[in-house]
Amino acid sequence: MGFGRFSYTPILPGMMTDLGLTPANAGLIAAANFIGYLLGAIAAGYGWAAGRERAIALSALAATAALLLAMGLTSSLLLFSLIRFLAGVASAFTMIFTSAIVLSRGMAAGNPHVQSVHFGGVGMGIALSSLMVFLLPAGGFGLFASWQAAWFGGAVIACLGTVIVAVLLPEGPAAGKSGEAEKPLVWTRPLVVVTLTYGLFGFGYIITATFLVAMARQGASDHTVEFLAWFITGLSAAVSVHIWRRAVPRLGIVGVYLAGLLVEAIGLVLTVSLPSPYAPLIGGLLLGLTFIMVTAYGLQIGRALAPASPRKALAFMTAAFGVGQIAGPLVAGWLAQGSGSFTASTLLAAGVLLFCAALTGLEIRRIVAAAGA
Structure with missing residues (x-):
């Protein structure tokens, strides 16, 4: 999944240089991926997959590999968008059905490390994709x-x-x-708030997650900073759930979710306010330390708020997340096209994350009481 969802970020600058893609073009391709992610998440929320989770997850992973190959066989903006759309569907199926298997078995075994390892794999994929792109010859x-x-x-x-x-x-x-059909999802106030903030988080994080390497290229004299920015993002993401888990006994899962939103907002501001080369490196570090953790704990909170229909809650939250991801690259690409930089879109993303943190803070007592977290 780290390659399927996020290798677009380190490869994008080379595509923009060689193919003449504009920031708006790049945002359109990214948005197509997230439209697929949204539709895949909605489709996964229905009962058709009950009892077939493993087969669907493996099929989605195989499709991811094939679609990665297809991206290197074309130079068409339309085909890039179509391929990334299909890759988004595959990513959603992979996320939802592997998580349904792995997280439920981790909970049944009482092993808190399962979640950390499961979501940490995405971070390792990000780091490895960055290293691979860096080591490839420029020609x-x-x-x-x-x-x-x-x-x-x-x-x-x-x-x-x-x-x-x-x-x-x-x-x-x-x-x-x-093989059991879940009960209908009951939309309580805490579940609505968490789903809303989760969707807005998708908008806030994806702008930097899509354009961080392109931002690093704008202010760097060589490709080393680009590589390090995304490599650091991946490594910090790989250990983020494990690190933040240590704060759960003190803050609770909802408190850690709130803290992650605040830390990531600060990281976004630093990404456009610090001088180069520190800006993309610090921004990548704080992005990596938070975005997978917030994703993981957000889904865990959603499952706890809907114990009778956890798969449906996971699917709807992933769908909300997908809506935010669609809007993020489109807005960022449009703003960057007009201004020549990603500063305005990054600050907008930081503002959205601060709003999410404020809303979560106002409702934290209700959420904690309902989720027992």
Whole structure:
């Protein structure tokens, strides 16, 4: 998933240089991916997948590898958007159905490390994709440019990863629940608030997550800063859930969710206020330390708020997240196209995250009481 969802970020600057893509073009391609993610999340919320979670998850991972390969075989804006749309559907299915299996079994086993390892894998994929792009020769390989070779390399790694997952992934959710139909989702006030802030968080984080490397290229004298910014993002994301878990006994899961929103908002401001090369490095560090953790704990809170229909809650929250992700790149690309920089869009994203933090803070007692977290 780290390659399927986020390798677009380190590959994007090379595509913009070689193909003449504008920030608006880049935002459109990213938005297509998130439209697919949204529709995939909505589709996953229905009962058709009960008992088939493992097969669907593995199929989605195999599709991710094939779609990574396809990105290197075209230079068409329309085809880029279509491929990334399909990759978004695959990402949503992977997230929802692997999480349904892995997290339920982790909870049944009483093992708190399962969640950290599960979501940490995305961060490792981000770091590895950054390292791969950095190590590729600038001129590419013969007939293929470096950005094409990066997509091909990601496809190979994703294919190998899919084989490993096929060996390790259990048959279905714990306690034989995969074949049981869930009850209708009940929308309580705490669940509405968490879903809203989760969706707005999708808007806030994705702007930097999409354009961080392009922002680093604007102020850097070589590609090292680009590589380090996204590499640091991935490594910090890989350990973020584990690090923040230590704060749960003191702050609670909802308190950690709130703290993550605040820290990420600060990171976004620093991304456009610190001098180069520190801005993208610090911004990447704080982005990595928060976005997967907020994603993970947000979903955990949603499951706790809807114990009779956790899969539906997870799917609807992922859908809200997807709406935010669609709007983020479009707005950022449009603003950058007009201003020549990503400063305005990044500050807008920071403001949205601060609003999410404020809303969560106002409702935290109700959320904690309802979720027991």
